[in-house]
Amino acid sequence: MMYCAIDFGTSNSAIAIPDGLAAGQPTSAMRLVELEPGQRTMPTAVFYFVEGAETNGPPRAFGRAALAAYVDGLDGRLMRSMKSILGSSLADQTTDVGGGRGVKYVDIIAGYLKHLKTLAETQAQSPIHRAVLGRPVFFVDDDPVRDAQAQATLAEAAAMVGFDEVHFQYEPIAAAFDFESGIDREQLVLVADIGGGTSDFSLVRVGPERAPRLERKDDILANHGVHIAGTDFDRRVELASILREFGYGAMGPSSGGAPAREVPTGVYFDLATWHLINSVYSPQRVAELRSMRGFYGNPLHHQRLMTVVTERLGHELASRAEAAKISVAEGGDTTIDLSHVERRLEVLLTEREAVQAIEGDIARIVGAARETVQQAGLRPEQVDALYFTGGSTGLRLLAQQIAAEFPQARAVRGDRFASVATGLGLHARRWFGRS
Numbered sequence: 001m002m003y004c005a006i007d008f009g010t011s012n013s014a015i016a017i018p019d020g021l022a023a024g025q026p027t028s029a030m031r032l033v034e035l036e037p038g039q040r041t042m043p044t045a046v047f048y049f050v051e052g053a054e055t056n057g058p059p060r061a062f063g064r065a066a067l068a069a070y071v072d073g074l075d076g077r078l079m080r081s082m083k084s085i086l087g088s089s090l091a092d093q094t095t096d097v098g099g100g101r102g103v104k105y106v107d108i109i110a111g112y113l114k115h116l117k118t119l120a121e122t123q124a125q126s127p128i129h130r131a132v133l134g135r136p137v138f139f140v141d142d143d144p145v146r147d148a149q150a151q152a153t154l155a156e157a158a159a160m161v162g163f164d165e166v167h168f169q170y171e172p173i174a175a176a177f178d179f180e181s182g183i184d185r186e187q188l189v190l191v192a193d194i195g196g197g198t199s200d201f202s203l204v205r206v207g208p209e210r211a212p213r214l215e216r217k218d219d220i221l222a223n224h225g226v227h228i229a230g231t232d233f234d235r236r237v238e239l240a241s242i243l244r245e246f247g248y249g250a251m252g253p254s255s256g257g258a259p260a261r262e263v264p265t266g267v268y269f270d271l272a273t274w275h276l277i278n279s280v281y282s283p284q285r286v287a288e289l290r291s292m293r294g295f296y297g298n299p300l301h302h303q304r305l306m307t308v309v310t311e312r313l314g315h316e317l318a319s320r321a322e323a324a325k326i327s328v329a330e331g332g333d334t335t336i337d338l339s340h341v342e343r344r345l346e347v348l349l350t351e352r353e354a355v356q357a358i359e360g361d362i363a364r365i366v367g368a369a370r371e372t373v374q375q376a377g378l379r380p381e382q383v384d385a386l387y388f389t390g391g392s393t394g395l396r397l398l399a400q401q402i403a404a405e406f407p408q409a410r411a412v413r414g415d416r417f418a419s420v421a422t423g424l425g426l427h428a429r430r431w432f433g434r435s
Helices: 063-071 105-124 144-160 171-180 230-240 242-246 266-271 274-281 283-290 299-310 314-329 351-375 396-405 419-432
Strands: 003-008 012-018 030-032 045-049 060-062 076-080 094-098 101-104 130-135 165-170 187-194 199-206 220-226 334-337 346-349 385-389 410-413
Touching (some): 003 105, 003 419, 012 105, 045 063, 045 094, 045 105, 060 063, 101 105, 105 144, 130 144, 130 171, 130 419, 144 165, 165 419, 171 187, 171 199, 187 351, 199 351, 220 351, 230 266, 230 314, 242 299, 242 314, 242 346, 266 314, 274 314, 283 299, 299 314, 314 334, 314 351, 385 396
Antiparallel strands (some): 012 030, 045 060, 045 076, 076 094, 199 220, 334 346
8 A cells, every 4th residue: 555754844844655666665765746846845835715616625725826825915814834723722613714614723734634645646646545744742842631632633634634544753753864874873963953933953862773663752852942943034134134225223203303213113023024914915004004104204215115015015025035044144245136116226135234133043043952952961062963954954154053062963964845754754664664
């Protein structure tokens, strides 16, 4: 029987299946399914359209198509970070998705898993009824009952879409499998999984004698993290650079001898927070912002802001902030082109400015790495290796500062976006290859 491995992530997801003529056999290699053209990972996102005929459920778009529908302002509701409802009372509750339709949160998760399963079955040319699913060390901190319920809910969603046999593996163990396959002695590896929303660290014991074991929870010596990651960096970069050209941090006019006041900042924080951007496009909000022209000492700032909100350019600004962060992370300064707002408008973002914008966040992430090792009762010099995975580990400054805390550890970079799914695939081959 064919099987698969699913990394159902908070921000992005992936699925691996056996490859080649030996598919389904214990000797077959695993490969990641192409979920969208040229993409082996897909945003964990579902967009429910207000209008449209029902076909195997409400009219929906998944992944990048879901995000595009939201950015384009189509009528409907975007669902992201569905994984976060696991273990909460929301799982069995119904939410309004527009068009007079109500959907249970567990059904939203099931619908997304069904989409992944269908894509995998199409490429495998075979039904898939067995799966390994990744799970965090703790869905819910310090609450074993809710943590167990979270896994049970995810298992229920998997069963709803046709998985008859489901096995779970811890995500940090999965990420460590890639590192483990290339070593010849037992080692302690600190897995740094830093994505869009969270920075998670796990201290894991790995080695050739441990690799064949199917149960590995006791190899996770400590786990810790903070809810700070890539989207926080993007927001701070946008506020520190781009949005200053639109009035953020600027002063209003002085009146009657009174000192000038800072321009109200609420709209700028919303523009720099991805899921709040559409809120500034409502007619009431636009009218309110238009009436605030007198708050601005520089009329050009207000004019540019109104161009952004009336032409719905907020998501494009956020995308350019992210691109600038990546460019600076690779070394050197970068120029941010804003000519889509105003002809010849551009902003220089220096590496120093970017570092200053995010250094507080980086310090908290590095602190979480230290805390993880301390929780295990170990010293930094006892860590043999650092394994970096997750999209935000591409930020050079962040990786360097984490590595500086563990100078004797060898730094290893996995696939930033797919190492967990790859590791889960390796485990699926071992687990289901027994039968």
